Amino acid sequence: MGSTITEKVLARVSGLPTVQPGDEISVKPDFVLMYDFPGYTDSYFRQMKEEFGIDKVGEPERFGVFIDHMLPTATPQEEEFHIATRRWCADNGVALFERRGIGHQVSAEVGFAVPGALVVHFDPHVAQLGTFGALGLGIHRNMLEAFVGDRISLKVPGTVRINLVGSLQPGVMARDLFHHLVGKLGPSSCRFQVMELGGTGLRGLSTEGLQTITGLSMFTGAISAIVNPDEERLAYALARARKAIEPVWSDEDATYSAVYEIDLTEVEPIVVVPPSPADTRPLREFAGLEVQNGYLGSCASGRLEDLRAAARVLAGGHIVPGFSLNVVPTSQDIMAAAAREGLISALVEAGAFVSSSSCDYCYGRIATMSAGQRAVSTGTLNVRGRMGSPDSEIYLCSAATVAASALEGRIADPRRYF
Amino acid sequence: MTLRNLRGRVAFIFTDENFDVDQIVGVKNIRLQDEQELARIAMQAYDPTFSRDVRPGDILIGAANFGYGHPHYPPMVAMRGLGIAGVIAESFSPGYWWGEMAEGFPQIACAGILGLVERWDDIEVDWANSSIINHSKGRTLSFAPLGRVDQKIIEAGGLVRFLKGARDERSGEPA
Numbered sequence: 001m002g003s004t005i006t007e008k009v010l011a012r013v014s015g016l017p018t019v020q021p022g023d024e025i026s027v028k029p030d031f032v033l034m035y036d037f038p039g040y041t042d043s044y045f046r047q048m049k050e051e052f053g054i055d056k057v058g059e060p061e062r063f064g065v066f067i068d069h070m071l072p073t074a075t076p077q078e079e080e081f082h083i084a085t086r087r088w089c090a091d092n093g094v095a096l097f098e099r100r101g102i103g104h105q106v107s108a109e110v111g112f113a114v115p116g117a118l119v120v121h122f123d124p125h126v127a128q129l130g131t132f133g134a135l136g137l138g139i140h141r142n143m144l145e146a147f148v149g150d151r152i153s154l155k156v157p158g159t160v161r162i163n164l165v166g167s168l169q170p171g172v173m174a175r176d177l178f179h180h181l182v183g184k185l186g187p188s189s190c191r192f193q194v195m196e197l198g199g200t201g202l203r204g205l206s207t208e209g210l211q212t213i214t215g216l217s218m219f220t221g222a223i224s225a226i227v228n229p230d231e232e233r234l235a236y237a238l239a240r241a242r243k244a245i246e247p248v249w250s251d252e253d254a255t256y257s258a259v260y261e262i263d264l265t266e267v268e269p270i271v272v273v274p275p276s277p278a279d280t281r282p283l284r285e286f287a288g289l290e291v292q293n294g295y296l297g298s299c300a301s302g303r304l305e306d307l308r309a310a311a312r313v314l315a316g317g318h319i320v321p322g323f324s325l326n327v328v329p330t331s332q333d334i335m336a337a338a339a340r341e342g343l344i345s346a347l348v349e350a351g352a353f354v355s356s357s358s359c360d361y362c363y364g365r366i367a368t369m370s371a372g373q374r375a376v377s378t379g380t381l382n383v384r385g386r387m388g389s390p391d392s393e394i395y396l397c398s399a400a401t402v403a404a405s406a407l408e409g410r411i412a413d414p415r416r417y418f
Numbered sequence: 419m420t421l422r423n424l425r426g427r428v429a430f431i432f433t434d435e436n437f438d439v440d441q442i443v444g445v446k447n448i449r450l451q452d453e454q455e456l457a458r459i460a461m462q463a464y465d466p467t468f469s470r471d472v473r474p475g476d477i478l479i480g481a482a483n484f485g486y487g488h489p490h491y492p493p494m495v496a497m498r499g500l501g502i503a504g505v506i507a508e509s510f511s512p513g514y515w516w517g518e519m520a521e522g523f524p525q526i527a528c529a530g531i532l533g534l535v536e537r538w539d540d541i542e543v544d545w546a547n548s549s550i551i552n553h554s555k556g557r558t559l560s561f562a563p564l565g566r567v568d569q570k571i572i573e574a575g576g577l578v579r580f581l582k583g584a585r586d587e588r589s590g591e592p593a
Contacts, residue, residue: 191509
């Protein structure tokens with residue numbers, strides 16, 4: 001009987017010949033990643049030292065720290081927090097990536113997304129490293145275990161296979177597809193499982209689109225998502241890999257806990273209605289709804305494909321007066337590439353406010369909405385209060401939909417621009 | 419060491435699937451940290467006299483995919499402050515489940531629990547037999563036992579204590 005790519009990754013890091021769903025195993029993660037944030041990194045740093053008497057992490061080359069929240073800082077306390085992180089990294093010999101972009105994107109750019117690797121983080125959006133065939137697990141508070149020893153306890157998850165067929169219509173994006181999956185399969189369809197994407201339809205999706213889908217997989221209940229790497233993604237990932245790991249692929253006769261087929265031609269633009277990431281609806285039901293804010297960015301969007309789509313929609317036009325459109329490229333490398341392509345000038349000339357990369361727009365630390373305001377957003381979440389007042393509203397959608405809605409000040413279908 | 423059974427009344431039944439626990443204290447209060455203050459405001463939207471009626475040892479019941487969304491810790495800080503001993507739900511959202519188990523707060527997935535209990539029933543979590551006993555109605559229902567490590571985390575009273583114990587064991591010191 002064959003194994004899934006996930007089972008092969010977990011077998012290697014556990015030192016066992018094979019593993020089965022439900023097995024309780026002890027594994028050594030290849031990489032331990034985090035961004036500095038109060039209540040998380042400061043707690044691990046303190047607990048490690050004060051409660052476990054450990055001065056330095058073992059094998060610091062396995063660790064990576066990103067400063068992407070509270071960036072730029074707005075208070076002396078925030079800067080002091082970052083100073084403490086910088087000091088911890090220097091003392092421990094751990095690599096720090098600051099002002100490079102959103103960590104989940106930068107970690108792929110700097111070689112943590114090694115095909116076949118196990119990567120842990122406290123934040124489940126790390127699942128997007130699965131685009132390159134790495135298993136990115138968001139293990140929440142259990143991160144402490146990775147600080148105080150080199151192995152962590154895991155229960156081997158089952159895998160839900162999603163076979164994609166057909167291709168997306170012009171103007172429909174991977175973001176629409178992800179929420180279509182939530183709508184069609186349900187918000188608990190992959191609960192405690194890994195979502196594995198495959199099928200002939202995969203060929204029509206970009207690496208960036210797959211980063212969007214895998215990074216959001218938690219909203220199906222999945223603990224991660226993964227794609228068997230193709231030549232293009234292997235070439236990208238292996239060229240910058242921080243560790244030599246033999247890539248692995250799912251066997252033809254691997255066992256899945258469920259198999260679904262999704263026809264991409266059926267996907268239409270969607271909005272996810274507040275206050276739940278489970279509430280996927282066809283955009284057409286909400287077309288014309290007035291919005292005042294737009295956000296294009298986050299670890300789930302803001303990549304070149306998203307910026308190109310927005311620039312195409314906005315080309316030659318201008319956003320409606322009174323509308324705030326914030327565009328935040330996912331990394332500084334993406335920002336530079338977008339500038340070289342002329343995308344930044346196109347967005348700015350259309351009235352967008354373009355910022356350097358930061359996570360802070362996604363959770364309302366900046367560009368904060370007041371009561372009664374409504375946003376279209378490519379951020380990760382639409383729960384109450386996520387981008388400001390608990391009495392503001394967030395409609396999640398694709399980058400193309402954010403741009404089309406910015407032109408009208410109302411939720412608008414972007415397909416006519418494509 | 420074995421787990422001690424939980425015995426208490428059904429303090430509340432959250433019947434919504436994909437329940438967002440942040441609603442227990444309200445999004446406006448989600449940054450509060452003081453346990454007593456959280457306990458005082460908890461459940462205002464559901465049952466204004468909850469904090470007066472609940473007793474130490476009582477248990478919460480949830481529907482499928484309990485804890486979905488972007489759960490924060492204060493709601494269950496409030497519940498523990500009121501003496502709630504654990505949560506039994508049809509099923510849990512992974513992020514919520516891991517977070518609360520790491521706190522040493524028992525979270526028991528039991529398919530069919532909504533059909534077994536009514537509010538204020540006297541119930542018991544029987545770990546040894548992996549079953550929920552409804553003493554008020556004389557009925558029982560089994561659940562899938564916790565994993566070996568999860569059980570140890572609950573026994574230890576949370577992840578930090580569990581990891582300390584495991585470390586002491588390895589170094590040959592008394593736990």
